[in-house]
Amino acid sequence: MIVGNKMDLCFESKSSNRMIDQIVLDIGKLADNLEVNQFLISAKTMDGIERLFQTVTSMILKDYSRKQYRSVHMVSIESMLLRMILMKRVGFYFRTMIFQHFILQRTKLPVV
Numbered sequence: 001m002i003v004g005n006k007m008d009l010c011f012e013s014k015s016s017n018r019m020i021d022q023i024v025l026d027i028g029k030l031a032d033n034l035e036v037n038q039f040l041i042s043a044k045t046m047d048g049i050e051r052l053f054q055t056v057t058s059m060i061l062k063d064y065s066r067k068q069y070r071s072v073h074m075v076s077i078e079s080m081l082l083r084m085i086l087m088k089r090v091g092f093y094f095r096t097m098i099f100q101h102f103i104l105q106r107t108k109l110p111v112v
Helices: 008-012 017-034 049-067 077-086 092-104
Strands: 002-004 038-040
Touching: 002 017, 017 038, 038 049
Parallel strands: 002 038
Antiparallel strands: none
16 A cells, blocks of 8 residues: 655645656556555545545455454454554544444444
């Protein structure tokens, strides 16, 4: 996954738009060659943030479901994410999305 931040600066500077366009194009080609997702975001304006975190969450859940029968430990995704939140290993926005998904919607995943 390739994430390009500070995209809000692209629109502030008119003089370097051609250079920025070329960089974005090159990164897009790299993402295509590596067969990975590319996200252009702005943490300042929050543009693209929700789509990024939805994709990351989806990737985590897909990976979790692929590995659920291979795991030896009895750990639920909720407790793992809650541990990450308590250890402050995820940012505020991601914590908010986790709480919305698992607590407000009361979505339960099977225990591995």
